Structures are given as structure tokens and as C-alpha cells.
Amino acid sequence: MGAVQGQGYIGQALGVADVLAVSYFHAMRYEANDPRWEDRDRFLLSIGHYAIALYAALIEAGILPEDELETYGTDGSRLPMSGMAAYTPGMEITGGSLGHGLGIGVGMALGLKRKASDARVFTLLSDGELGEGATWEAALSAAHHRLDNLIGVVDFNNQQADGPSTEMLSAEPVADKWAAFGWHVQRVDGNDIAALVNAFDAARQHPGERPRVIVCDTRMCKGVPFLETREVTHFVRVAPEEWDKALEALDAGRPQS
Template sequence: MVQDAELVKRLKKMAAFIRRDSIQMSLKAGCGHVGPGLSWTDICTVLFFHQLRIDPKNPDWLNRDRFILSKGHGCLPLYSALARKGFFPMEKLDTFCQLDSCLGGHPDCLAVPGVEISTGSLGHGLPIAIGMAIAAKSDNKKYRVITVMGDGELQEGTVWEAAMAAAHYRLDNLTGIIDCNKLEIDGPVKEVMNIEPLKDKWKSFGWYVEEMDGNDIEDILSTLERVFGYKEEKPRIIIAHTIKGKGVSFMENQVVWHYKAPDNDEARQAIREIDLALTKLK
């Protein structure tokens, strides 16, 4: 698929900005799920700056696409994307995880403009997405419902209750994306509790399944086009292969960065790497 080179470049730059925001936010806060934020940053970028039909000037627009970050702990890039999109001022990012800030450790829809629903407890996003998808069909609306889950999150039983129900209700307006960074808090997903064979599992539950490199903007763009253009009455799932801590060499594939804030030196080095990647884009 031929892609607009300018679009790809623009999105790659935006992904770098979001990565930089995430590092700065966690440095300032002294906390944050940096690794699981960086892993889905490219997906977040393509969604918020290309695919999602949303309007920061009218966050409650009835026909907007509904996005749910089911892996709520991965909120660093979400906050950055919402601010850069214009849902709230960029300065708010400096208040991440501080007392009285709207930007808590997990997204709160009553506090953060642009967040559809509060998340944080794992396994909740897909059931909520089903409700939103049924609502769209009942209202004859064309909006799409998209949720991003973690691969460790798939160990929650409610994901499979929802997998059953979404296929049962033939929700072709629902797309799930699994951020498969292969690591969870206690170690590699396959060692803690193996979830494979993922593709077969979702297929057997009645879903249309795609796989992609979740850190490759071009692949994300073309996969999402394919998935949103798919015509059968089935819910869709994308298994996105990603790298935990993607974009910062010493964080990549290191489980310790699941929940850890960089110190000043680490943050400086991380930003140097991100800026270097940015320079190469110019």
C-alpha cells in the first residue's frame, strides 16, 4: 500500500514528541508506567492523529469515535496525545500524578477532558466497548469503538467473557488492539501465564484477526485501514507486536521499567535518544 510519505513523517515526529512528554512527565512526577506507555505510543499516535474521528472543541460530539484505554496504566502517551490534540493545555502535563491534578496515575473521565470512561482495573475495557458498540447500532450511528488492551491483561477472565459476547452480538463496529509487549510485572507473559496461541484463540471466538508491528507507523496505518475496511459482521482484533519501553534503548524489553520513573541522568539520556531519532526524520 502506497502511503503518504509526509503523513508517515508527521506521525513519526508526533510519536517522538509524545515519547518525550512521557519521559518528562514521569521524571517530574517521580512515578509512572513508562515501559507500557512507550510500547503503545506509536499506536496511540496513529489513532489520535490520523484515525479517530474526535473533536477537542466538542468532546461530547455524538458521532465521535469512542476510544477506551483498557490498559489504563499506560496513560502517559494518552495524556500527551490529548493535550497535543487540544483537549486541555499542555501545561497540565507537568502536574501528572500530583495532588489536585486531573491527570492521575490512571485515567479518570470525570477529571480529564477527552477520556471516555475511567479505567485502571484490568479487563474492563472490552465489556465497556461492547456496550458502546451496541449503543451505536441501536442509535443507527456510524461511530467506531476502539479499545487498547495489554497482553498481560488478557489473563483477566472478563476479556474472554467479552470476546464471547462481542462475537455473539456481531459487533463489526468494535476493534480491539492488543499491545503485546511480551512483559508483565512479574516477568515474561509466557512464563507468568501463557496466553498463546492468541491468534487461534480470537479466531475460535469468532473474531476477525490481524497482526502488525505495533511500533511501525507504516504497518499500523495500513493494518488499521484494512481492519476498518473489513466488511464481515465480526468484531475485529489486532495483535500488535510491540517492545516494552520502545524508543529508549536502556528501557527496551526491561521489565523493571514497567513501573519506574527515570532519574535526571536517565531522563536526559532518554530525551537525547528521542531527539536524535527526531533529527534523523528531518
């Protein structure tokens, strides 16, 4: 998809790919042929510009057809560069304005509780969104209402448009902050599949009436060494001849089944 446009939020997509893989192919309940199935788990992409990563998961899950991949970011496409619920099957919310996804997740989780549904709400947010006051208002509300059907997932890649997130407005010690707000907290290597599987299992099985959060430390541009070492990775510029090299690097690093 990045090659179609010659640019994009590739660094974030590669960094969070493992998190999405475990979410969709281990942790979540959904029907590929019925994205609006009432009993589905909801996945909220608060970070709208990560849409390129979520589209890849939706294609792998069979919710979107693979032949639409070539339309990414073009006029009339169901795959706009920033995620929009009105356009894309499987996209639960429009997440372009950062800092609102967790609040929407609280509302959805409350609604499911009142309908006596056992569906869960997974909300993916960024470390940069931890600098938004609305995020912490939502965190307080979730704990107050004992929303044990809400699982927050924080992509902690320590990168924002203006530099490292810990230098812009640090959320550290981030695990302690979530715990102080009444959440069940785990912090894991977000590029370690086994660690993610264990963390999602623990979040789903935790017996307390508390919301759960998994802070995932990820590496921007994970799997493409020559991109991983670049200083500016928030919006990656990739030369035309580099796309094939990047795909070769990803294929070479793919686990053998």
C-alpha cells in the same frame, strides 16, 4: 510527565506511543474542542496505568492543553497517574481494574448500533488482560452481536508486574484464539507506523459483520536504548540525571519530516 514525578509507567507508554499516534492521527474521528461530541469515535483505555501515554496523545490532539503536563500526578490535577473519566476530558472510561475495558466497549458498541450511529469504539487492552475471564466473555459477546463497529487493540509487550506475560499465563497462539472467538484478526509490529496504518485501515474497511482486533507486538521503553535493555521495565525507575538522556535519545530517533 515522568520527570515531574521521577517515575511512572514509562516503558508501556513508550512502547504503545506509535499505536496511539496512528489511532488519533489516522484512524479516529473526533472534535478536539468538543470531547463529548456525539458522533466521535470512542477510545477506551482499559489499561488505566497507561494513562501517561494517552495524556500525551490527548495533548497532541489538542483535547488537553500542553501547560497541564507539569501537573501530572499532583493533587487536583486533571492528569492522575491512573486514568479516570471523571477527571480528564477525552478519557472515556476509568480503567484501573484490569479486564473490564472490552466488556465496556461491547456495551458502547451495542448502544451506538441501536442509535444507528456509524461511530466506532476502539478499546486498548494489554496482553496481561488476556488472562482475565471477563475479556473472553466480552469477546464472545462482541462476536455474537456482530459488532463490526468494535476494534480491539492488544498491546502485546510480553511484560507483567511479575514477569513475561507468556510465562505468567500464556495467551499464545493469540491470533488463533481471537479468530476462534469469531473476530477478524491481524497481528503486526506495533512499533512500525506503516504496518499500523495498514492494519487500522484493514480493520475499518473489513466487510464482514464481525468485531476486529489488532494484536500489536511492542517493545517496552521503545526509543530509549539504555532503558530498552533493562530487565525490569513494568515500572521504570529512572535516575534524575537519566531523564535528559532519555529525551535526547527520543529526539535523535525522531523521523525527519
